[in-house]
Amino acid sequence: DAKTTQPPSMDCAEGRAANLPCNHSTISGNEYVYWYRQIHSQGPQYIIHGLKNNETNEMASLIITEDRKSSTLILPHATLRDTAVYYCIVRVAGEYGNKLVFGAGTILRVKS
Amino acid sequence: KAGVTQTPRYLIKTRGQQVTLSCSPISGHRSVSWYQQTPGQGLQFLFEYFSETQRNKGNFPGRFSGRQFSNSRSEMNVSTLELGDSALYLCASSIDGVTGNTIYFGEGSWLTVV
Numbered sequence: 480d481a482k483t484t485q486p487p488s489m490d491c492a493e494g495r496a497a498n499l500p501c502n503h504s505t506i507s508g509n510e511y512v513y514w515y516r517q518i519h520s521q522g523p524q525y526i527i528h529g530l531k532n533n534e535t536n537e538m539a540s541l542i543i544t545e546d547r548k549s550s551t552l553i554l555p556h557a558t559l560r561d562t563a564v565y566y567c568i569v570r571v572a573g574e575y576g577n578k579l580v581f582g583a584g585t586i587l588r589v590k591s
Numbered sequence: 592k593a594g595v596t597q598t599p600r601y602l603i604k605t606r607g608q609q610v611t612l613s614c615s616p617i618s619g620h621r622s623v624s625w626y627q628q629t630p631g632q633g634l635q636f637l638f639e640y641f642s643e644t645q646r647n648k649g650n651f652p653g654r655f656s657g658r659q660f661s662n663s664r665s666e667m668n669v670s671t672l673e674l675g676d677s678a679l680y681l682c683a684s685s686i687d688g689v690t691g692n693t694i695y696f697g698e699g700s701w702l703t704v705v
Contacts, residue, residue, distance in 0.1 A: 513694075521698055521699070522595075522681050522683075522699050523634070523696045524696070525693050525694065525695060525696075530691075578636045579634075581634035582633075583633060
């Protein structure tokens with residue numbers, strides 16, 4: 480069911496920017512892109528979401544390509560605490576229901 | 592503002608027993624959904640409740656059920672427990688479940704069936 484493709488794992492040096500890619504080539508015009516992360520044994524943590532425009536908040540930036548077929552989550556200054564599984568999810572706008580379809584995600588390892 | 596609260600955090604049950612898990616959503620949130628996470632299947636959607644009515648349901652057997660109360664608190668129940676039901680059960684809430692509104696997760700309830 481997952482409509483996104485992510486690399487299974489990535490490494491990043493502490494203090495550097497972590498750029499996590501996500502492919503959603505079948506995305507429709509009314510589908511949002513959401514990012515969550517899950518640190519071992521904890522519930523998923525919301526990071527950011529967007530529809531068409533790039534978005535930024537205190538945690539990260541979300542860059543969506545003009546054709547919307549892919550996006551990149553950017554953690555500007557990764558720390559060891561950012562080591563987690565990162566999930567990219569698409570969700571239909573206007574659809575009632577709290578259903579998120581999770582894929583396998585990307586394991587991000589931040590190394591000192 | 593308090594987050595999504597789930598109880599109990601950890602529990603151990605025996606095969607054949609039943610279990611009830613509780614979830615208190617963020618204040619003002621009326622949509623509550625449940626997910627199961629296992630190493631083999633990952634995160635899977637169980638069901639979602641809004642205004643005390645089940646609005647969406649995942650592909651799980653009838654042993655998995657839930658309900659929502661008038662204060663938006665929710666419970667899920669698993670009857671006739673099987674070893675394969677051992678998992679992290681996650682509750683999530685949002686204001687009304689409309690896409691574009693953020694969904695927040697609790698820390699989960701770890702269920703071990705022996």
